[in-house]
Amino acid sequence: MEIHNERRRLLDSEGDGLPTGLMSGQVAYLSKVKNTKLYLATFASVLGPMSFGFVLGYSSPAIPELMRTSDSRLQLDAVQASWFGSIVTLGAAAGGLLGGWMVEKIGRKLSLMFCSLPYVLGFTIIIAAQNVWMLHIGRVLTGLASGVTSLVVPLYISEMAHEKVRGALGSCVQLMVVLGIMGVYLAGLFLDWRWLAICSSIPPTLLMVCMCFMPETPRFLLSQGKRREAEEALRFLRGPDAPVAWECARIEEACEEQGSRFQMSDLKDPGVFKPLMIGIMLMIFQQMTGINAIMFYAENIFEQAHFKESDLASVIVGLIQVVFTGVAALIMDKAGRKVLLIISGVAMALSTTAFGVYFYLMSKLHSATTPGEEPHTDLTWLALASMAFFISGFALGWGPIPWLIMSEVFPVKVRGFASAVCVLTNWTMAFLITKIFQEMMNVLTSAGTFWLFASMCALNIIFTIVFIPETKGKTLEQIEATFRGTSGP
Template sequence: MTPEDRETQPLLGPPGGSTPRSRRVFLAAFAAALGPLSFGFALGYSSPAIPSLRRAAPPAPRLDDNEASWFGAIVTLGAAAGGVLGGGLVDRAGRKLSLLLSAVPFVVGFAVITAARDVWVLLGGRLLTGLACGVASLVAPVYISEVAYPAVRGLLGSCVQLMVVTGILLAYLAGWVLEWRWLAVLGCMPPTLMLLLMSCVPETPRFLLAQHRRQEAMAALRFLWGSEQGWEEPPIAAERQGFQLAMLRRPGIYKPFVIGVSLMAFQQLSGVNAVMFYAETIFEEAKFKDSSLASVVVGLIQVLFTALAALIMDRAGRRLLLTLSGVIMVFSTSAFGAYFKLAQGGPGNSSHVDLLAPVSTEPIDPSVGLAWLAVGSMCLFIAGFAVGWGPIPWLLMSEIFPLHVKGVATGVCVLTNWLMAFLVTKEFSSVMEALQPYGAFWLASAFCIFGVLFTLFCVPETKGKTLEQITAHFEGR
């Protein structure tokens, strides 16, 4: 055995095995996942920043109700544009360079917010961070899926959503002690760290092969995996064609397109972005005494259950977790709607007020006793979302598309996700007014039911398969 063999032997599986064991793939995945951490922080930023901006004194900008609504929602419009931009970048500039470029609007956007003296500058900064969110939310899952070997692709792919919810939680926690300007300064740090770490890891081997840079691809593979064992080289001929509309007639293209777009739409129609953007408002409606604390509790639950999903993803499989997640969300949104229906009905509807209401000398609202139903339902929803419908649509998006259409296809999926996020976030309060709060949550429950049915009948299992085997499945090979 040569010294080189001895050096790489600990990184490999047993003799004759096909599973790599290099730990450098985890470094590359972490560097890429700092992009999702940054866009999670950008998403969560609005929740603590809006109350701070409502009470800001001149010369700082001050938000009214309509401006606060736009401040929360405009990031999703920027992200939709970023999804389109990222779809072009990821195939032309590559996965690594696209992630590096996404750090720039993150830093510039938060810097603009920090320096803002009027509302329009604030919104401009939010739009820039949204643009970065769109690029990072598209490119990071693609980069991670292409550098990971099959045995850990579910784990590493789920870390995208784990970093998103960690970023949201970080914004909530920091919002307790920092006002909006210093919170924006903190938002510059994760993308700066991503810029440094991504400079130390290679481009994905699949992209390098598509560019006919085979020697660089093998060097990147050895850096990431420790060897070439377990690597299934994709065919290169088709990868230079690019996307054409005529391709949508092929089952290998239109089937993953339908699945990817539908999963993104159902994810947002569950109402999760409205919950996260307006977490404090929803808990205030539920008569929860400390709505800021409630938001942090929601963030903690999301982080814990997303981490759990990441750990079991490669054992339980995608379909099982999506189905389980959807069923939990159906019950929790139904229960939350029931809370609002009962609270609206008047004093006679709660028989547990005396047991659950806090001791107070002030008159007690009869619906306070039902607040625990609302809190429990919300926590159950967040836990259910985190184990399936949070991470898995992003993971599947990065797995199911052939290499030669991946940029355009993932761009369409991300555009769908962020446009739906904008509509749900911006119009959530209008829906609550039109249908009453209970009707809005029961509508979300109906969409969750459709999501479960779609999973059972249309979504294939990708656990343990190489990206080439997944493509072959859709093509009927």
């Protein structure tokens, strides 16, 4: 009782130079915060998503080379190439489950450090590969690490960052993923697949080293009853002038309101059930845009589109993705999550429709062409423009925001479990889409496949308008309170 009263005094009084009341106290507190070390901790953690980007992008330059290699032990046929591209998502789905357990048992920081091990081991196995099975095992291990990363890093950043910069820093997760993808596309122009794997093992090695010097998140420490360590972590992240006891008291009160550890019966609570459903649907819709299928097979798509410099086209696509994800990070805390999701959905719906039109027109040109004669490729610009517009739209909203919202909406006690369910959903959908993408192109035709993606983009616009809450400018505790139907601490 005495501790509770002291906490209320910190929240309500003018102690530590903060004015009376939560909102005015919040503004005054943030005015004393210095973000330098918060940015440093964010940079260290997003080396994980950069590693994840290298894994995602690796298959695009590696598959054509491995299919053409003169070494029969390593040569991929069409089926093996499909598995090489998609099996990483199975590893990532398992990594999502493993990550959900790890963040609760050993914390966010140690989970992030340990996930660098399967990255390095996986790429080492690929480098030393003597047969196709070794290539696949390496991809599964790097996928496992990617799944852990995709869960842990958004949680780590959202629990460290304050509400003023949480959107921008959370968007850096996707920014570093696309930087990794572009980096591996660019390196693929100059390096063979083995040297590419060597380069891909550098970011996870740096991740392990840099995270040694970063703190655990204050919210996890408080959930473990480690108040002194939580205050030290906050002091590191907020600077020496910020009265961190005030923020610590605010977080601690929210943790106490939630009660004990997560139990399955908690799923009946609207404060758990509603954000979990939103998180799951966000992940399903993100994959149903077709993004991972398009990124995994970027070079193949451009070859089918008769774009002669398909590897260069992939680099251009990667560059566009980096630029627009950077734009999203800059405007996230001003424009808000919901508006960007709607703009993103509209852009993707239009671009995938246009891509479908391109493939439809090209099929007509092929059928009208004399056998052995090359069809006119005057419409090649449409393929590149459609891809660029799609990537721009995805990078603005549906790329970074589902991961950001996942890290914002769950109460602390269910964050590990709920995030694991969302990551498992995302990567299971990614596997299904990437594995059957080529079959979809054969059965539905290329045009029909992209029109299916367009219809999914239209559905995600409706879902966003009806169900997604705006979270910009709110503390994690206030967001949780919104779903519980109470006022936040």
